[in-house]
Amino acid sequence: MAWYWWVLVVFWMGGFGWAADNVRTALRNRHDRKVQLLEVAKQERLAVEAAQRPPEPVCGCTHHLAKHDKQGRCHERVEVPTAWDENRKPLRYEAGECNCQQYVGPQPLSQVFAEELTDRA
Ligand SMILES: [Zn+2]
Numbered sequence: 835m836a837w838y839w840w841v842l843v844v845f846w847m848g849g850f851g852w853a854a855d856n857v858r859t860a861l862r863n864r865h866d867r868k869v870q871l872l873e874v875a876k877q878e879r880l881a882v883e884a885a886q887r888p889p890e891p892v893c894g895c896t897h898h899l900a901k902h903d904k905q906g907r908c909h910e911r912v913e914v915p916t917a918w919d920e921n922r923k924p925l926r927y928e929a930g931e932c933n934c935q936q937y938v939g940p941q942p943l944s945q946v947f948a949e950e951l952t953d954r955a
């Protein structure tokens with residue numbers, strides 16, 4: 835085989851690889867767009883659902899209203915870091931109680947309660 839055949843082969847392989855890359859990128863872009871559309875649709879659906887549902891009674895301490903007592907103190911068990919590394923990343927944890935003093939999340943407006951009121955009236 836003459837030497838220039840090898841040059842041709844190398845060019846052809848390179849060109850083929852480039853074309854394959856382009857096809858792959860195009861496919862990936864189309865896939866990404868589809869995923870994005872699905873994601874948007876999902877978020878819209880979630881937003882609609884969230885608007886219809888009463889807000890989750892979750893406190894600022896991330897714990898549910900049910901974890902708080904009548905005085906508002908949170909009794910959820912949490913992991914309290916007791917040692918940190920030089921990057922201020924916790925190394926060790928100790929079991930502790932949530933420090934929350936007062937529930938600050940949304941109060942659940944019970945629909946059952948409202949219906950009972952209207953029934954009595
Ligand atoms: Zn709390």
Ligand SMILES: [Zn+2]
Binds near residue numbers: 897908909910932933
């Ligand atoms: Zn808490």
